Amino acid sequence: QVQLVESGGGVVQPEGSLRLSCAASGLTFITYAMHWVRQAPGKGLEWVAFIRFDGTNKYYEDSVKGRFTISRDNSKNTLYLQMNSLRTEDTAIYYCARDNYGLDYWGQGTLVTVSS
C-alpha cells in the first residue's frame, strides 16, 4: 500500500531554517509528481510547492518563493522541502501528497512552529 511519511518538523525561531522529508513506499516514486501542502492551525489548506517526477519543473506559492526549495531524490524515494528565512506565518502542518489526477495520497503531516 502507498505510504508517505513526513519528518523534520519542529520549533524554530524566525529567520531560521528547517528541512522536511517525505519518505515514500508502496509506489513507483519516480513516475509521480509530488506536492507540499500546508495547513495553519485551525485554518484551511494552502498549496505550497510542486515538483515534476524527474525534478525538472518546480512551482511555488508566491509567499514562499525564494525562501523554500522543493527537491527529490528518486534513488531514495524521498521528497524534500528546504525552508529558509522562516516567518511566524509559516507555522503549519506540512503535508506531502502524490499527484495522480488530484492529490490522491497524503502523508500524516509534520508540524512546523516558527516562534521566538
Add this chain to the structure above:
Amino acid sequence: EIVLTQSPATLSLSPGERATLSCRASQSVSNSLAWYQQKPGQAPRLLISSASNRATDIPARFSGSGSGTDFTLTISSLEPEDFAVYYCQQGSNWPWTFGQGTKVETK
C-alpha cells in the same frame, strides 16, 4: 492567482439529507477541479478529480459536476461519517489554489 470561493461556509443538515456544496473560480479552470474531505486530526482525502470523476473507493453518494467557473459537490444522502470539512482545489494554473472550505455539520 485563481481564487476559489466556496459556499456556504457552513451547512447544517441531518443524516439522510442531500448536501449541495458550491465552488466558484475567479476565472475558468476548465475541468481541472478536485474535491477533498477532511476530518479533524486527519489528512485530506481525495473525493473527486477532473470535476466529476470519483476517486478510488469513494462511495457513489458523492458526485461532482460543473466546468469553467462553477462547480458543485453533491452528497446524495448524508451518512454520519460524511460530517466534515470539504475543500475544492484547482490545478489549471500555477499556483494551485484551494477554496476556504465548507463545513458540513449535524443539524
